[in-house]
Amino acid sequence: MSIIENLTSDRANWMSRLSDSLSLRDLSIPGTHDSGTECVAKGIAHCQNHSILKQLEEGVRFLDVRLKKDGGTLKVVHGIVDCKIDFKKVLEWCLNFLETNPRETILMCVKNDGDANIAQLFLDHVNDSKYKSLFLQTNKVPTLGDARGKIVFFRRFNSGDIEDYKEFGINWIVGWKDNTVFDINTDQGDKFTVEDCYNESNTNKKLDVVKKTLGKSLNDSARMFVTFCSIASGYGRLINTPYRYAWGGGTVDPAVNPKVYEYIAYRGYNKRFGIVIADFYNDEGADNYLVDSIIRSNFKAPSNDTIEDKGIYQILCKCSLKHIDINGRKKEDNVEAVIWTPYDAESQQFSFEHVDKDTYRIVAVHSGKCLEPTGSKNRDKVVQKAISNSDNQLWLLEEKEEGWLALKSKTSGLYLDVNNGNKHNGNSMVVYEANGTDAQRFNLHRFKVVTNTNNSVNASKAVTVKSK
Template identity: 30%
Template sequence: MADLTIRNLTATPLELKVVERFEGHPVSSKGTSQGNFTSRITGIFNSSSVAPHVQPQGDVRDRKEVMIPIGKFETRETDIRAADPGREVLRLTFESDGHRYQIDAPSSSPRCSVAKKLDDGPNEYTCVYVQSGSCLAIFSSAHLSSWMNQLHSDYPLTALSIPGTHNSPTCHVALPSVRCQAVNVREQLDNGVRFFDIRVSVNIDNSDLSLVHSAFPISLTGNKYFHDMLKDVYAFLDANKSETLIMSVKREGTGRGTDHHLSKYLKERYCNDGTKWFTKSYIPKLGEVRGKIVLLRRYANDPVLDGENGGTGFGLDCSQWPDNCADEMTGSGIARVQDFYDVDQSHNVQKKIDLVRGHLERAGEPVYNHRDAPPEYKPFFVNFLTASNFFNANCWPEKIAAKVNPAIIEYLCLRHGAIGKGPAGLAIGDARTGIVVTDWVGQGGDWDLIRCVVGWNAKLQLKAVVCLR
């Protein structure tokens, strides 16, 4: 067995104090067979569909007191033998500022959890154990409903690591090729998602916008509408004033309305409340948009809206969106996109995984300097983990997500922000992830991928001490 590696991806120093070793017994979660226990990843809060869980049994077999300090954003290789897969559990006790926290690696829990507090410690730690790398990655991403509260208001949104969902409201009973999400939009928001990808069908004589995925409605039981979804978003933002949501809106479906119809409907009916929407054409700072929805438009405005906002237009302009691309800029230069989606065979999924990793590395290279930054710090790095093929059941969204999501969790835990471990060997800047757009998160309580993305914002907390005094 390999020795344990620990990555402290938080803004607080840690010290490993106690290592206890237990006999472990694999336990299956609902819908998970014993045959799935050969999965590569085990998590402290992991997916019941792709990862094993191991329950400690009996008394501790071995206990050792140690003193292994792990600094902020430090990776520490230890001489502690990692747990024998499926047969052992390591119980690790860490100390930070005099308080102790306990973690099992791997864990028996199929749902998101945080390290157990052994006293009244103020910090919250969430962790992923990557079995293939014998690595425990520790994040400070426990408060998913209000994670932006920890970030300085002066940061532009492009400096953040932002989790998102593709075809965000498609959680309803629908064709397997249409459904992309496991849970509804409010649950996504409560668990940290801050970028929504919305597709609407537009009519000529009616401003009701039905939610669609390509030509299909998102529910087999009747149309779902944009205005109803907004009620859930508004309720969340009213309850979480520190947060913002970037909403990408695109016209699809069978309606005969044009982009121009859509732009006028949004301006006149939906986005005209400045207390709820940010519709200017520049990339805002976080403090400008807390409690609001930021409109990112993947449609062309009607010319009548060209005079909005001092002649700069209405909304962030991503109307010239590159199609099926590996790495291209939008026409406006606001976003740099990886959106390769045309996976025609299941073995091509590896190509998709490689493209996602490459874009994560590119997103992590730039360095944001508060004092020297231009008025618009851009671009957004938008990285779609999603792909599908209507004619191939092995390439429907859920099947693709079952392969891509765990691979990207592994990358974020083992290689992201680590010198020389990215696909192209680029320099390590702020190690942001950019906007990471996913399918099928939250299934069975699995928010690992969201937590990993949110967790990388801790690097900004370190910069804040230097740049924002």
């Protein structure tokens, strides 16, 4: 078993829990589009809300870096827009991150967004004594073990006749196509499928091609899939910025990132989605659930055999892909359990206290109170109540398809259910007879236990999973 000790802080070292023998081709890897645009003014060229260092600390492992030659400097740019940092700053951030987290790796795609060739100047930066050991010297997709502590370089610029590039960098410049889905097959035998339909302003059509590419990644282990979820603003569409395409606003409906999250989270653990690249990966810093869902897909789901006594979990509802929450974060008895968009709060964390074979009390971390049905009839609500010895507070966990679980009340035999399968925030949790629907299917995201002296449970936000 492999434990991510604290997902909020240990997003920085999630790769360390995976086997050295895995190829990077075997992984689901969160990435950012135009990664260096944090300091760009809000608008059509602004694609990220955090620095590259913070992106890495929050679990991102693929960086899309656009450069322009400016004398002896390589500036980070987005088209004609100066991003107000240079490439040495990017390298400094990467070096600091990998020195702190030596079992991680960074995949870095570099594109020339200027007129002058950058090939020699890029090598001059890479061969600087400070950064010379930072890049993995390879032209093939490596194993994770070989890549740990290094940057794996993907080249999207013309190298000219410079000999060094024959053995350095995975060549994406040959075969890259514009605004479509395409394959790249390198001379070294690596095969890629890339979706980069950046000029599709109809988000329904964009999502169709994104989902199709993600779906193919689940079934074709011979290829590495690269999915750009981003949309460019472009002339004539200036009302809609990259942020709006990602998270909604203006005339955008549906927003892309929540739908990508739903597609990935619905498929649960132990899946392979390739490199998934987004603008504004965490909705202006409010949450990180898109990146978290990509990370979790690399691991196996908790089961009755692996659920830890008093382990702390978030409970994901399959029908809504939202978490069970205690309404309003209140701590009093008889407050309803509801569904809510995932976010970092103790009212969305529950301790599973083992009582008997496959039987648990489910205790809300923020209040120290148990989930309990208010009755034994269909659609009776589920609330929190002070811990007692009542069997009415006991739940049996039944393993279902692909890591999903059902939770059955011991006293009534009714199942925990999202009322009517409605997906809106604040919808009640109820009990209902078995119906086999997604409203009665749940996934557990495990957290580390810390017990207070007042007998309530505190959490340090972590996930426990099985590595492949």
